[in-house]
Amino acid sequence: MSRDSGLRRDLLAVAAAALLVAAAVGVGAYIEHHYGTLHVNWPPLYARWAPHVGPGTPAALAVAGLVVGYGPPLAARLPWRGLLWSAWGASMAWTWSLALIDGWQRGIARRLTTSYEYLQVIDRFRDIPATLRDFHRHILIGSPDHWPAHVAGHPPGATLTFVWLDRIGLGGGAWAGVWCITVGCSAAVAVLVAVRALADERTARRAAPFLVLAPAAVWVGTSADGYFAAVAAWTVACTVLAATRGSRTAAPAAGVLFGVTCFLSYGLTLLAVVIGTVLLLARTWRPLPLMAVGAAVVPVAFALAGFNWWEAYRLLVERYYEGAGGIRPYGYWVWANLACAVLVVGPATVAGLRRVPGRVRQREGAERRLALLVTGVLLALLAADLSGMSKAETERIWLPFATWLLAAGALLPDRHRRAWLTAQAVLATALNSLLLTGW
Numbered sequence: 001m002s003r004d005s006g007l008r009r010d011l012l013a014v015a016a017a018a019l020l021v022a023a024a025v026g027v028g029a030y031i032e033h034h035y036g037t038l039h040v041n042w043p044p045l046y047a048r049w050a051p052h053v054g055p056g057t058p059a060a061l062a063v064a065g066l067v068v069g070y071g072p073p074l075a076a077r078l079p080w081r082g083l084l085w086s087a088w089g090a091s092m093a094w095t096w097s098l099a100l101i102d103g104w105q106r107g108i109a110r111r112l113t114t115s116y117e118y119l120q121v122i123d124r125f126r127d128i129p130a131t132l133r134d135f136h137r138h139i140l141i142g143s144p145d146h147w148p149a150h151v152a153g154h155p156p157g158a159t160l161t162f163v164w165l166d167r168i169g170l171g172g173g174a175w176a177g178v179w180c181i182t183v184g185c186s187a188a189v190a191v192l193v194a195v196r197a198l199a200d201e202r203t204a205r206r207a208a209p210f211l212v213l214a215p216a217a218v219w220v221g222t223s224a225d226g227y228f229a230a231v232a233a234w235t236v237a238c239t240v241l242a243a244t245r246g247s248r249t250a251a252p253a254a255g256v257l258f259g260v261t262c263f264l265s266y267g268l269t270l271l272a273v274v275i276g277t278v279l280l281l282a283r284t285w286r287p288l289p290l291m292a293v294g295a296a297v298v299p300v301a302f303a304l305a306g307f308n309w310w311e312a313y314r315l316l317v318e319r320y321y322e323g324a325g326g327i328r329p330y331g332y333w334v335w336a337n338l339a340c341a342v343l344v345v346g347p348a349t350v351a352g353l354r355r356v357p358g359r360v361r362q363r364e365g366a367e368r369r370l371a372l373l374v375t376g377v378l379l380a381l382l383a384a385d386l387s388g389m390s391k392a393e394t395e396r397i398w399l400p401f402a403t404w405l406l407a408a409g410a411l412l413p414d415r416h417r418r419a420w421l422t423a424q425a426v427l428a429t430a431l432n433s434l435l436l437t438g439w
Helices: 002-034 056-077 080-102 104-109 118-125 128-138 156-167 173-185 187-198 201-212 224-245 250-262 266-282 288-305 309-322 330-354 356-360 366-386 399-411 414-434
Strands: 047-049 435-437
Touching: 002 330, 056 080, 056 201, 056 414, 080 104, 080 173, 080 187, 080 201, 080 414, 104 173, 118 128, 118 156, 118 173, 128 156, 128 288, 128 309, 156 173, 156 224, 156 288, 173 187, 173 224, 187 201, 187 224, 187 266, 187 366, 187 399, 201 330, 201 366, 201 399, 201 414, 224 250, 224 266, 224 288, 224 399, 250 266, 250 288, 266 366, 266 399, 288 309, 330 356, 330 366, 330 399, 330 414, 356 366, 356 399, 366 399, 414 435
Parallel strands: none
Antiparallel strands: 047 435
16 A cells, blocks of 8 residues: 555655746746747756657667566666666667767757857867966957857867867867767766665665666757766766775866866756765765865966966856846746756656655665755755756756666666666656757
């Protein structure tokens, strides 16, 4: 009886999430039609209605079928290292398939070359130190030769990634897309490593299929935020290893990666909430000194090169309210962002999150530790949402946090796992086939 009740409550939670999405679509369509203040064509997503199929369609169906049919038993039986490689490979297969529903050019090669993107300014970084010293002078919309939206909206570490790729002969949109998908899909491996060390191996294995067959893959392939999500995920994974295994190399690595993360996206400073949650769960602060040393490396390097993170962020806030950020209504996006999150994580994650409070109330156990980790991630998302600096486009912006929420699928009972995985695949395929996403 209790198991049936659990399923009913799961379904009620998913139904409530679906109503939230429906409300965001309906209310958003009304606001955009009458006032034009949302600046998205298919609210709450930055997308437009364009049903289509492509070369990735049969591949996506095949990958989904294989993961649903064989994912759970393979995740339970594979050797640990084999599981990690398999999760990365399957995640890439799923993400590539979804991206190629839009075709090679539209889905991969041109996605990061639009007027908003980083590749538009590669030539302006011929002298990197000079460009970094001058970076903040081009953030405001009224400034001469102002940066495109994504360049201005992020610290220069994001753009420098693509500059360095270009310098080693991997220039252009195709290589940029390959980089974002390949690195971005490694986030699944990082989450598995962290969950195994913080909770236990059984819980990590149960989470693996849900980390692979995620609707979030629609935006990992291809947006730079998928790459950011992976760097953030490895930051947390290294923190977990430092806190639970006492690794001397993991602590400074976590610090360096956190520094990199903060120079990829201003909003990812909120990753500190997740890191703090990890240290609280591990009941240790010992890694902090070495993490602090590592975390200083990247900011010091950028400061010596002439880039002022705080000044750039101040100017970004000013630009944000000069443009769409100042027009988009907070009263809509403060809850519609959550509808975006529902579409990114999918119904299985919603059902898993429904079970989190019950696991948190348990005295001890692996599932309780996973639930507490997820709670820390939710707190970081809440802070991002209430800040007013995340109005729209959170389907990609929140990928670094959504990646961890997917692990909540481990809390679902075995007998329903294939059904939930099917729901994840259906949602992801429908989103990528019915909508033409902007990122």
